[in-house]
Amino acid sequence: MNSIVSIQNLSKVYEGGHQALKEINLEIKKGEILALLGPNGAGKTTLISTICGIVSPSSGTVKVNGHDIIKNYRDSRQMIGLVPQELTLGAFETVWNTINFSRGLFGKKRDDAYLEKLLKELSLWDKKTNELRTLSGGMKRRVLIAKALSHQPEILFLDEPTAGVDVELRKDMWNIVRRLRESGVTIILTTHYIEEAEEIADRIGVINNGELLLIEDKKELMHKLGQKQLIVELKEPTENLPNLLSKYNVSLSQDGAKITYTYDTRGDGTGITSLLQAINESGLVLKDMQTTQSSLEDIFVHLVHDDGFDQKEKNIDQTAKEEKPDAH
Amino acid sequence: MRINLQAIKVIYKYEMLRAWKTLFQSLASPVISTALYFVVFGSAIGSRIDTIEGVSYGLFIVPGLTMLSLLTQSIANASFGIFFPKFTGSIYEVLSAPVSFFEIMVGYVGAAATKSFILGVVILITASFFVDLKIAHPVWMATFLILTCISFSLFGFIIGLWANNFEKLQIIPLLIITPLVFLGGSFYSVSMLPPFWQTVTLFNPVLYLVSGFRWSFFEVSDVNVGLSLGMIVVFLVACLLVISWMFKTGYRLKE
Numbered sequence: 001m002n003s004i005v006s007i008q009n010l011s012k013v014y015e016g017g018h019q020a021l022k023e024i025n026l027e028i029k030k031g032e033i034l035a036l037l038g039p040n041g042a043g044k045t046t047l048i049s050t051i052c053g054i055v056s057p058s059s060g061t062v063k064v065n066g067h068d069i070i071k072n073y074r075d076s077r078q079m080i081g082l083v084p085q086e087l088t089l090g091a092f093e094t095v096w097n098t099i100n101f102s103r104g105l106f107g108k109k110r111d112d113a114y115l116e117k118l119l120k121e122l123s124l125w126d127k128k129t130n131e132l133r134t135l136s137g138g139m140k141r142r143v144l145i146a147k148a149l150s151h152q153p154e155i156l157f158l159d160e161p162t163a164g165v166d167v168e169l170r171k172d173m174w175n176i177v178r179r180l181r182e183s184g185v186t187i188i189l190t191t192h193y194i195e196e197a198e199e200i201a202d203r204i205g206v207i208n209n210g211e212l213l214l215i216e217d218k219k220e221l222m223h224k225l226g227q228k229q230l231i232v233e234l235k236e237p238t239e240n241l242p243n244l245l246s247k248y249n250v251s252l253s254q255d256g257a258k259i260t261y262t263y264d265t266r267g268d269g270t271g272i273t274s275l276l277q278a279i280n281e282s283g284l285v286l287k288d289m290q291t292t293q294s295s296l297e298d299i300f301v302h303l304v305h306d307d308g309f310d311q312k313e314k315n316i317d318q319t320a321k322e323e324k325p326d327a328h
Numbered sequence: 329m330r331i332n333l334q335a336i337k338v339i340y341k342y343e344m345l346r347a348w349k350t351l352f353q354s355l356a357s358p359v360i361s362t363a364l365y366f367v368v369f370g371s372a373i374g375s376r377i378d379t380i381e382g383v384s385y386g387l388f389i390v391p392g393l394t395m396l397s398l399l400t401q402s403i404a405n406a407s408f409g410i411f412f413p414k415f416t417g418s419i420y421e422v423l424s425a426p427v428s429f430f431e432i433m434v435g436y437v438g439a440a441a442t443k444s445f446i447l448g449v450v451i452l453i454t455a456s457f458f459v460d461l462k463i464a465h466p467v468w469m470a471t472f473l474i475l476t477c478i479s480f481s482l483f484g485f486i487i488g489l490w491a492n493n494f495e496k497l498q499i500i501p502l503l504i505i506t507p508l509v510f511l512g513g514s515f516y517s518v519s520m521l522p523p524f525w526q527t528v529t530l531f532n533p534v535l536y537l538v539s540g541f542r543w544s545f546f547e548v549s550d551v552n553v554g555l556s557l558g559m560i561v562v563f564l565v566a567c568l569l570v571i572s573w574m575f576k577t578g579y580r581l582k583e
Contacts, residue, residue: 014583052424055583074330074426082424088417092349093342104338105425147421 003027004079004155004186005051010060012046012210020046022210024060028155028188033181035201035218036190037300043210044190045085048157052082064155078106081153085160085190087140091133095124095143098132099150106151115150121176122146138169145176156180158189162196174200194300198222208304229292230261230272235285242282248275259284265293335427339435340442343409347443358397358447359454365393366458369515380517381548386459391542392514394451398473399480399509399534401447403501406440406484411497414488414580423582429575433485440481441474448473462545468553469544475560476537482567489574489581508534518550533559 005028012021020043028034036044049055051062053073062069064076090098099115119125122142127135132143141161148156158177162170177187177200191197197204198218205215214221237256248271250261259279263270279286347354370386377385413419422432455461463469491497512534518526529535530551540556543549549556573579 054420054423056578074332074428077424077426080424082420084417084420086417088420090413090416090418092346097342097345101338101342102421102425105332105335105421105427107332107334107426109334 002030004030004065005188006061006063007047007051008061010047010050010062011058012043012050012055013058020210021050021057024210024212026205026212026215028186029203031181031184031186032202033177033187033189033200034203034205035197036188036205036207037192037194037197038190038207039192039304042207044207045159046210047207048082048159048188048190052080052157053077078151079154081148081151081156083144083148083156083158083161085163087137087144089132089140089143092131094129094131095119095135095146096128098143099146102147103150108151114152115146118146118149123172137164138166141165141169142172145173149180153185155186155188158187160190160192162191162193206300206303213303227293228263228265228270230263230275231290231292232259232261232276232279232286233257233288234259235287238284242278242284244278244282245275248278250275332427332431335425336431336435336438339422339432340439343405343436343439344442346409347405347439354443354447355450358401358451362393362397362451362454363458365389366455370458380520381546383546383548384459387461387546388517388542388548389515390452390455390459390461391545392509392538393455394448394473395476395534395538395541396506396509396514397451398444398448398476399505399537400501402440402444402477402480403484403487403505405443406437406481407488407491407497407501409436409440410485410488411491414492419581429572433482433571433575437478437481437485440484441477444477444481445474448477464547465544469541472537472541472544472556472560475557475564476541479560479564479567482564482571486567486570486574489571489579492580508532509538513538513550517548533563536560 005026007024007026007028010021010024011019013019024047036047038044046055050057051064051069053069053076057070062076064079067075067079069076093101096115096119099119100110103110103115116125119128122145124139124142124146127139132140135143141164145158145161156177161173165173177189181187189196189201201218203215204218204221206213234257238252239256241250241252241259245259248261249263250259252259261272261275263272276286366386369389374385374389379385380388410419413422452461487497487500511529512532513529514534518529518535518539521529536551536556536559539550540553540560543553543556574581
């Protein structure tokens with residue numbers, strides 16, 4: 001595997017004794033978009049901050065393109081751009097000065113043409129002489145992205161990039177992310193918005209309580225853990241499920257008008273044909289039917305819940321993706 | 329050894345730009361306060377004091393007055409310079425850049441020391457309007473001035489790293505530095521004190537600064553000039569050692 005970031009047995013225990021990372025092992029592939037999912041306080045930011053040099057690791061090693069982040073910090077950091085979670089900007093400098101400052105910190109000579117292009121891409125060009133304190137939250141977020149990209153990094157870390165961001169900026173941001181990926185930049189983003197990971201990532205890692213619970217190719221993950229449900233609507237409601245259906249994983253809705261059948265897409269046969277036959281033989285008449293598939297969110301909730309996380313704290317809306325009936 | 333000169337340059341420039349924006353305040357305030365000191369101490373009170381060790385009182389207070397502003401401003405500039413990005417959180421980008429702690433320090437302290445040096449020159453120019461200022465040893469004067477600017481900017485940098493709120497940022501300059509300057513012979517000769525207090529004053533590091541600086545003007549000093557120079561160097565080295573320890577451990581910078 002052609003990995004650009006290699007993390008081995010990385011642990012972090014903060015001074016107060018809180019263990020934020022537990023023996024993390026992770027290989028980040030060159031050119032991929034990796035989404036790290038996890039609830040608040042899971043350790044996502046600590047992981048990113050450690051790779052970037054803001055937090056010192058307690059044990060373990062991290063290599064960026066073969067450069068150890070402590071011994072060869074100059075080489076490793078040179079490759080990285082970081083967009084932090086908080087809107088951590090100064091107040092009195094202008095947009096133009098602050099991105100020049102960021103570029104200079106990375107030892108790069110001034111390149112007005114590149115920075116102009118960057119600001120234009122981020123719709124910041126007309127704000128270049130504005131002081132940072134006069135900008136709106138969304139604009140500040142754009143400035144943070146511009147700062148992170150000012151030295152043309154090969155790896156970009158986006159820590160909760162869309163927290164508190166409007167639809168337009170979110171769209172712009174994903175366009176930039178896609179364009180960067182096309183130009184070969186590796187992107188690691190943390191989020192607790194599952195739709196984001198689902199929409200943009202190639203691979204997904206789930207972190208909770210400082211542990212990397214899972215790291216999988218997005219499609220494989222969806223496929224592997226994806227359960228589907230067939231919902232059969234009956235013309236006439238029934239009081240009890242017929243005996244013929246007892247061998248199937250089915251449930252009856254409270255009003256008796258819907259039968260829900262849960263099945264696994266990985267199996268050789270889904271059992272839909274025989275189920276429909278059984279329904280027919282039971283004398284029930286179909287009115288309509290539809291299938292739904294577990295979203296990444298369901299998978300995530302399932303994983304994190306198993307890990308002991310109190311689901312109430314997450315306050316995530318459960319949404320399932322609806323699909324048209326599948327012929328199995 | 330690799331040095332990220334560009335990073336030092338941008339930090340230095342950034343800090344100088346910050347002062348440039350408040351140029352009027354940065355320059356007008358020391359000029360006005362110096363002028364006021366001369367009016368009060370030099371003319372009103374000073375006219376009733378003959379001379380101190382053969383130097384008129386108005387002239388005698390020039391080095392002390394310069395040191396007072398230099399010390400407080402060096403500390404204020406350097407401490408605020410590093411404290412503010414810590415406060416806003418924007419320090420993250422310095423910490424995640426390929427910059428060594430040494431380079432960070434050179435950028436911030438260099439800018440603070442430069443500002444203080446300019447301030448010192450402005451105060452001396454202002455003073456020359458009130459008294460007939462002659463400098464007996466210009467090279468020594470410049471050496472004391474520069475060493476003081478650097479060492480107290482380093483000290484300010486330490487305070488800025490240490491402070492995790494605005495109160496802590498103010499407390500050391502207010503409660504320690506200002507009394508030390510006033511009691512360190514800025515406005516009087518130590519020989520004017522009773523013997524017991526003369527001995528106590530010898531433990532005040534500012535005495536050595538003011539004394540050496542004053543010697544470079546009038547060849548009059550409370551302590552040997554070599555001792556003065558030695559004390560500044562000791563203070564400077566001590567600050568460097570503390571900063572290198574802070575950087576090594578990531579004290580209040582890295583978790």
